[in-house]
Amino acid sequence: MKKLFIVLGIIMIASIAFLYQGMNAKEQSKKTDVVLPATTLSASKLSELKNDYPSKNDQHKKLGFDCVTCHGDFKDPKEVLPLENKQCLTCHGDYKKVAERTSFLDKNEVNPHDGFHHKDELDCASCHREHKPSVNYCANCHDTKVWMKATP
Amino acid sequence: MDRRTFIKTGAITATAAALSVSSIAPFVDAEENTDTEFDEVFDIIVVGSGLAGTTSAITAAEHGNKVLVVDKMNILGGTSLISGLNFSCVGSDEQKARGIKDTPELMAEDMRKVSEDYGDPELSLTVARMTTRFYHFLKDRGVVFKEFKQLGGHSVARAVWAGGGAFVIRPLHAYARENLADRLTMRKRCKVDDIVFENGRAVGLKVRENYYFDFDDPQNDDKKNKTGTVKYIGAKKGIVFASGGYCRDKKLLGAEADILEETNSDANPGARSGTMQMLMSHGAQAVNLSLFRLAYPIPTEDLMWGMLINPDGKRFVNEFGNRNTIGMTILKEKKKFDGKAPLLIYDQTGADNFHDKQRFQLSMEAKNGYEGTMYKFQTLKEVAKYFGYDPRVLQKAVDEYNAALDSGVDQEFGKDFSQMNGAALRKAPFYAMRLTPKCTYTPGGVRITKEAQMINSATGETFEGLFAAGEATGGVHGAMRLTACSVPDCGAFGLISGDNVSAMKPVKLKMKS
Missing domain, CATH: 1.10.1130.10 (Flavocytochrome C3; Chain A)
Structure with missing residues (x-):
């Protein structure tokens, strides 16, 4: 039982820490200047790709990331790793x-x-x-x- | 080669053609070509970055060769990195300090006792004979042994332990980075698709770089994963396959023995049969593929202190038996109850009796692998509630078990109650876990000579330029690999393959211009 309490304790501390870190991350992200790489892809192509490969990351979506923000410039989406x-x-x-x-x-x-x-x-x-x-x-x-x- | 093995090999080779990424016909050297132009050329390529591959690669690099290690996974180290890596060793400093008399012959005899006469005794003896050299190989390259143990099935104390695979693989990889950087390259996410042969000799590999193992569909990774860029890499002296076992390959395990599909495994997620099947498609002989080694989150010899019951609250097996017999019985029982695993319960005395307290502790801390967590309860009612038993059913099972213990005879399953050392189900707290056997090691694999050369089943001869070491090989251990004997196996054939591939006469290879 004591073990269970310890485990529960760890989980509680973990949740608090996650929440705290989450709040922290929001503040940090405001300060971060993300320099978008130059791209040869047209705006329409980029938005098309964004529909084909949507992001699941709410924070990244909120920040308005598109493909090249993370992947850098590319010509063919197939070559993206x-x-x-x-x-x-x-x-x-x-x-x-x-x-x-x-x-x-x-x-x-x-x-x-x-x-x-x-x-x-x-x-x-x-x-x-x-x-x-x-x-x-x-x-x-x-x-x-x-x-x-x-x-x- | 006996007839049964031949038929089995033939059948699997036929499937291999269908499964293999490059769809090679059986026994045909698909890349037979006298003028392959390679993207890169090394003296030696080692496939796999676990203990066997790392040992072979370091050995070959120390002989002065330019060596490339490739591994398809996202991280180097293979199953070795996440294993306990107890090392059975004859002639260690630890044995000497305690005046323990031991010989390679005695160790090989211990290994053969659990082999059920499968496999090749000469290979077991080769392993035992190489342990002293491997011990110093590890120590001289930064591995520190922290404990010395007497383990089950060994007639003398001979196991040394560095603290787990991370404490063996990390120092070796660090040693290679620091001392052999000019000669030894390790490349992850590099999957081997095929061997390039020239005039019957293996001279290179067709690989895919930037290979992303498909963790979402691992069962079909070998067949369906198309990631990566094809490259041809030459090996002037030869290639060592230390590509591991196939514990996670439920299709192959299930084809060999249906019931094995019920096992868990926490081997490297990449422990599948794709590479072995590619080797077989070129005629490599595979042996002992039906054999398996079942294990538990806690040591087999510590199951005896507790009681195992099925979801109906009935005992169904003698908890004091050998790993595979208990394991197969559990798997069959699990199948009867739609995959629901039986429950293992100890009282405090049982927990105190554990031979291996470290693994008990790991289970209590939820760090003992998939479904390897043990829970502590003050009352049997709590046990019943947590695991979904009717408390009366559980109490009845416990009462019957205690009564049998008092009578001294296990009428139902013949457990030797004289060995229980006071363990029953009386003294709170109680410890309980669901128990599913894990497939942690596959004794089968490609057949090798004691010089670590791979054998061609079509010709009965060795392949020129092809070596194998570690769990990728078959026939070293037989039916039930003795505990702590995989490390010496990886070590012995890692060293031998490293020496022997280094001694090969180099061939001239063409680079792409």
């Missing part, structure tokens, strides 16, 4: 900073950004997905519901 970490980190700081945001999970060694198995080697896109619902990579092998909420 999932983002590399450094592309995400252009706005999100460095990997350490991201890990700090979930450092309340360190104690149980399940910080997804600095975990027991993968340390800082996981790709952001392994969990956080733009065009499909996000997933929890840890759940490929673990009962993650005990540790954390859904992936933002």
